[in-house]
Amino acid sequence: MQRVPVISPDGRPLMPTKPSRARRWLKQGKAKIYPNDLNIFAIQLINEPSGHETQDVVIGIDPGKNFSGVGVQSSKVTLLKLHLILPFPNVTKKMTARRILRRARRGRRINRKLPYDQRCHRAKRLDNRVSKKLPPSIRANRQLELRVVKEVCRLFPISNLVYEYIKARGDKGFSPAMVGQKVMLEWLGEIAPIDTQYGWQTSNLRQWLKLPKDKADKSKAVEETHSNDGVALAASHFIKWREWQSSHARGGNWEGEVSVTLAPFKVIAKPNIYRRQLHFENPDSHKPNLNQYRQRKGGTITPFGFRSGDFVQAEKAKVFYRGWIGGYTETAKSKNVSIYDVNWKRIGQFSPKKVKLLKRSCKLCVV
Incomplete structure (x- = not known):
């Protein structure tokens, strides 16, 4: 049996309830729908509850390089299952493009006809080989997981967190999934008590x-x-x-009690928004009279009242599509907005007059 999150009037999460009871409270005016960024049906009590006692509710986090899994479990019911599409490949591509452009700018600035000691080389500001900062791609992965955990903590009375600790295979010594584990554990430790276990332990228990x-x-x-x-x-x-x-044998068994049940399943991703830049790298070839003209690139605001990341519904040929705003095109002949799915693949371009706003951007794409 699925459960509905319950929030107290002052915003504290309480133990979830049955859907039938939640519907009855809404019908009787004892509760109202509680909006949240995970698009989970939840209610908030209008009057003060009879008590605030809660049972143990635990979040399990299975981190990865491109995908992560999150589960919310109590001793009697599974409350939520999440599949996270991590932004690692998108951030890596953007950092690669930024590095290429930066090196091109520095190369254009240096006069290579001069002797080396007379060239305009900028003195280094830091030694990036000894820096202990997280790579942007790894930081983006861990920050998305942290954001989702914080959103879950607003819906359920979380008592503990369990994080899978990763060890690299072979002689590599590290992997992208391993980097940032220490920082992530520090972040999660500020939310609730945290335990770790290895992948083989998770596999044995899952089986x-x-x-x-x-x-x-x-x-x-x-x-x-x-x-x-x-x-x-x-x-x-x-x-x-x-x-x-x-004295004659040895073995082991599982002690304790837990009930794994059906639960709501959500797919969560981060919108792959192109941040505002001055212009494209190359001039526009479609305007021969303006050889130096470069089109606007990126940005989060459109002239049609929508923002990048807004969840909308669009119509084309009497067929309705739902997705997220990712950009727009505006020419003398047409004006269109681009709509993307959760994997940030473009569904199509639609007229702004046939696009309806469903939810403002919260920087999460939830299906």
């Missing part, structure tokens, strides 16, 4: 809970790829593996 795992294509946005691992991590708070040994 004992009979949660399926799809290892063929981990890019699929289904529960079997990553979110079931998050549920297994959260369930590890309630059941533990205990080893025993006697």
Whole structure:
């Protein structure tokens, strides 16, 4: 049985309730719908509740390089499953393009006809080989996970967090998924008490809970790829593996009790918005009379009242589409806005007159 998050009048999360009870409270005027960035049906009480006692509710986080899984579990019911599409490849592409443009600018500035000691080389401001800052792509991954955890904490009374600690295979010594683990654990430690466990422990518990795992294509946005691992991590708070040994044999068994049930499943991504730049790198070839003209590039505001990242519904040929605003084109003959899906692939271009705003941008794409 699924559960509906309940929020107190002062904004504190309470233990979730049954959908039938939530509908009855709404009908009787005892509660109202609580809007949230995860698009989860939740209610907020109008009057003060009879008590604020809560049970243990745990978040399990299975971090990755391109995808992460999050599960929310109590001892009696699974509350939520999340599949996160991480921004790692998008940030990497943008950083590569920025590096190429920066090197081109520096190359144009230097007069290579002069002797080396007379050239206009800028003195280095820092040694980037000893810097301990997180790479932008890794930081973006961890920040998206942190944002989602904070949003979940606004809906459920989270008591503990369980994070899967990653060890690199082979002789590499590190991997993109490993980098930033220490910083991430520090961030999460400010929210709630946190425990860690290794991947093989998660695998053993997931198999004992009979949660399926799809290892063929981990890019699929289904529960079997990553979110079931998050549920297994959260369930590890309630059941533990205990080893025993006697004079004749040794073994172990699982101690504790937890019930894994059906739960709402959401796919979450970050909109791949192009930030405002002065212009494109090359002049516009479609305007031969203005050889130095360069088109505007990026930006989050359109002249039609929409912003990049807004969730909208568009109509074309009597077919309705839902997606997120990603940009616009404005010429003498036409004006269109581009709409993208959760994977940030363009659905199409639509007339602004046939686009309806459903929700303002919260910098999350939730399906």
